[in-house]
Structures are given as structure tokens and as C-alpha cells.
Amino acid sequence: MLLRRIYQFLLIYALGLAGLLAVKYLAGLSDYVIPGFGALWRTGGEVTGRYAGDVLDTLGVAVVGQVVSVLLALVIGILGRQTTWFGSFIKVAAYNVQAYPIVAIAPIIFILLGDGFLSRLIIAAMICYFPLLLAVVGIMSEPVTDIEHFYRQTGRMRWQLEVKIRAFENLSKLTTVVSGSATLAMAGTIVAEFIAAGAGIGYSIRIALYQSDLAKILVALFMIGITLSVYQGMLERAGQMVKQVWAR
Amino acid sequence: MGRHGRTAIFFFGAIVLFFFLGGSAGAGLKITYRLKWLINMSTVGDILADGMGFFKQAGLDVEIKAGGPERDAIRELELGYADFGAASADQVILASAKGAPVVVVAQLFQANPLQWIYFKDAVRLDSPSDLKGKRIGVTFGKNDEIIMRTLLARAGITEDQVALESVRLDYTPFYKRQVDLWPVYANTQAVEIGRRLTQAGERIGFFDPGDYGVRFVANSVVTSQRLLAENPELVRRFITALMQGWRAALDPANTETAISQVRRYDPDTAVDLLRAQLEATRRLIRPEGGAPVGRIDLPAWEQTEQIMLACGQIAKPVKVAARLRSMVGE
DSSP: OHHHHHHHHHHHHHHHHHHHHHHHHHHTOOTTTSOOHHHHHHHHHHHHHHHHHHHHHHHHHHHHHHHHHHHHHHHHHHHHTSSSHHHHHHHHHHHHHTTSOHHHHHHHHHHHHOSSHHHHHHHHHHHHHHHHHHHHHHHHHSOOHHHHHHHHHTTOOOHHHHHHHHHHHTHHHHHHHHHHHHHHHHHHHHHHHHHTOSSSHHHHHHHHHHTTOHHHHHHHHHHHHHHHHHHHHHHHHHHHHHHHHHHO | OOHHHHHHHHHHHHHHHHHHHHHHTTOOEEEEEEOSSOSSGGGHHHHHHHHTTHHHHTTEEEEEEOOOTTOOHHHHHHHTSOSEEEEOHHHHHHHHHTTOOEEEEEEOOSSOOEEEEEETTTOOOSSGGGGTTOEEEEOTTSHHHHHHHHHHHHTTOOGGGSEEEEOOSOOHHHHTTSSSBEEEETTTHHHHHHHHHHHTTOOEEEEOGGGGTOOOOOOEEEEEHHHHHHOHHHHHHHHHHHHHHHHHHHOGGGHHHHHHHHHHHOTTSOHHHHHHHHHHHHHHHSOGGGOOTTOOOHHHHHHHHHHHHHTTSSSSOOOGGGGBOOOSOO
């Protein structure tokens, strides 16, 4: 699965790059608009090491942001699963709050908290959290009637058991949601870095943009893609292991 | 086809012809002009060329498009999205080094507006060597970083003797005095922040790289080599009309017109502030020694290229002089 993720990414990246280079050579564009293969290779040699460090820095923030989001989404999702006033309030609040574009909120966070780790973490968690919450609330609100009915009739149903049944029955969905949210967490961190932070691959992309250096941006995209593919592959593998352990 | 069909086609054709002729009657040649930044007092001459009808008199229908960090006029010229653009010298030199077919046809700013603001009670700056030990704000990747590194190198200050701090548009670190020097544009932010701090009783100073011999060219007007080769007359007409706009901006008689025109795009800046910004902009635009507005300062361009070469921004010389084709009638 991990290898499949990597070669799928390499294929997509190669296709995208080939498309760009085709446009460049067909339209006769300079290296300033679209860098040639030689310029890309040279730039790759110059910045890959530095960008690898930047991507790992970004990934570190994204992973912490994702863990925070998953935990928070599980807690709120479990509370929001109930058909009570509180459950309904949480669902409505989640829908409403996620409507705010993060680029509008991010500058306020940076002004209040500075351009360090915490601001990046909060923005990553915010971008990752709401879609996760909606998915978790959706899964946890759906009764598994056949199984739950037995426990209700025998009077043995407790909230912990209800959550466990629903989580187990929807484990594939939950794994996919958590794995997919890795992309969101990474994207969130990069957005935060691009807007105002002073570290990470998003910040490096911004500098490359100031320098009008598309070659650097393409190298950065490669580094982000490959890192994310590995991370998502690992998450999927972890999901499979959890499933196997639960199924015993 | 029946009689009714022919009549319908006749009327349809007549309507199309009416709108086609009506739409084109009086309209000039369509031109797109991409600015370097958002429309503010730094673009007053561009706005007046349009607002006072100079483009129209030249038979041009110019669409002025605001710029921004994600906009690049030189790329748009090559892709055919713009006919003219405003770009700084470092952009032109970088693009030339990568083979972009760009030419400079006029130089708007005769002095670079980039300066560093500081609190006089905390910092004393009599020469670049006083920068040693200071916390200096720079936008990594932009020309203020290159200029500051040049100043430091000339003063013999190594990187470990100063702290270069990454800055954005939020001035809080400067106000909190976490950073000693903060980059500002002399004709826009410097006027606004300077006034606010002075009113609050602070004593502020400005560190101008130009005072220490660093002449790094700022905004210029660029077009593509193809347009200049195929239609030099069009380029001349555009530049003539544009320079009329900039000359009008320099004329004190047009102060109120200039302010009202810029306010159409920048309604949030107070009129008295715009007036002060206009005065500061005039000082940057007016060439020395009676030279025409928009003249290209060749030595300054060559120095800019040398600075970029020394800082490793370009790997080899681009012979920037070959990219300069003044159209301002020197």
C-alpha cells in the first residue's frame, strides 16, 4: 500500500511536469515562466536538502495538529452523536464555524500569537478539525440497529459500548477519514506558513514566489507530495493493524 | 428559406452590425497594463494618465490592473496577458537571466523608496557600520534583503554580527521593539507610520541605503521585445501618454485631482495622508538635473546588476544595458 501510494504520486507528478514542459516547449516560453528540465535538475540539486528539512518541519506540525484534531473530533463527535439539544447544537456549530475561510482568521491568530509553532499548529488543526468532526459526528450518529437492539433489549447498553459498536462497524470509514485528514493537516500547515510563519516549506514557497522561482516551487511540491504519500501510506497501514487487532 | 426567414436574418445581421459598430465607435486600441502592486499613491501617474484622459487622447483604451505579491508583470507579458507592466530592476534582471524577452522602456522611480524606520531613542545610526549588533527586519527573498546584505557587506559586517529578522506586513514586532529596524516604503508606509508614531510622541528616523551609495533601481515600465519590434509606434504612444500622467502628478496644480483619482481605488486612506504621500512620491519620481520624467538611469541599473551578481542572485552577468530602450525622448 505504501509503495502503491508512492508510485501513484510519482506518476501524477511526472504527468503534471510533462504537461508543463510540453506547454513550455510548444509555446516557446522562457525559463522565467516555466523552468526547463535542466533548470529543474540544477535547482533540485541546490535546494532538496534544505527543503527536506523544511518539509519535515511542516510535517511535524501537521502530525501534532492532526492528532489534536482527531482527539477533539472524537470527543465532540461522541458528544454530538446524541439526538439531544446539545448534540444538535454541536452539529450546527460545527457546520457554521467551518464556513469561515481560514485565510481570514489566520492573520488574527498570527497577530495574537506571533509567527511561531503555536500559530501554525492552531491553523493546521483548524483546517483539519472541521471536516473530521463532520465525518465523526456522521458516523457516530448512525445507529447499528441490529447489534444495538440486542444490547438495549437486554439492558446492557452503555455509552462506551454504543461508541465501540459504531466505531468498529465503521472502522474502514474512520480509517479513510483519518488518513485523508493528513492531507488537510499538511495543507493547513503550509497555508499558515505561507501567510505569516517564519519556518517550514510554506515559508520557503513564499520566498520562492518573491524570487519568481517556479523551479523551487516545483521542487517543493515534489518534496511535499512524496512526504505526504509516505505518511498517508503509514496511516493506512496503521489503520489495517488496528482493524486486525479489533477483529481478533 | 422563406420570406420570413430572410427578414429574420436581415434584422439579426443589422442588430449585430449596430452593436459591433456602436461598441467600437470611439474606443481606442485595447491595452493591458499590469502594475507591480496595489493601486495607491505609488501609482498616481499611472492613474492620472487614465483619469485625465491622456491614454484616450493617444487612441488607447488602457485597462490598468492592480498588482500584488502573486502577480508578475514580466510573466504576463510573455504569456500575452499584458502588453505593458511595472516591474522592479531585480525582477527584470532575474527574468533576463532566465531568457525572458523583456525590455525596459521607462524608469518611474528615480530613487528607491525602500528605507528602514527606527526609534531614535533606541538606535543611533550615523553610518552603515552602526548596524552591527542590531535586529534588522528584512523580507527574505525580496529586494530589501539584497539591499541590506549589500549594505552589511560594504560595511564589513558579517551575518553573525547582526540578527536578520523575517518581516511581513504586521508591524507589531517593530512597535514592541523586538526588531530595531523595519523596512518601509518612503512614500507610503513611512508617511503613515511616521505620522502615527510622531503623534504618539516617539522620535523616529529613517535609514536610507541611497545615502550610502546603494542605488538599487525600483519600479520601471516594461514590455516585450516582440511588441517593441513589431509595433514601436504603439510603445511610444503608450509611454508618451503614461509620462504625461506622471508629469501631471508632479505638477502642484494637479494635487487635488491626483488625490481624488487615487482615492477612487484607495478610499480608506485619509486625504491629508494621501497629500503627504503624494509629496513623498514626487521626490522619488522627479529626475535630477532637469532630465525628463521616466529617464533610465543606466549607472544605477548597472550597479543593481553588480549587486545581484555579488549576492548570488544571478550566476553570470546579463548585460542589463542591452535590455534598456528608453522611449521618453531624452
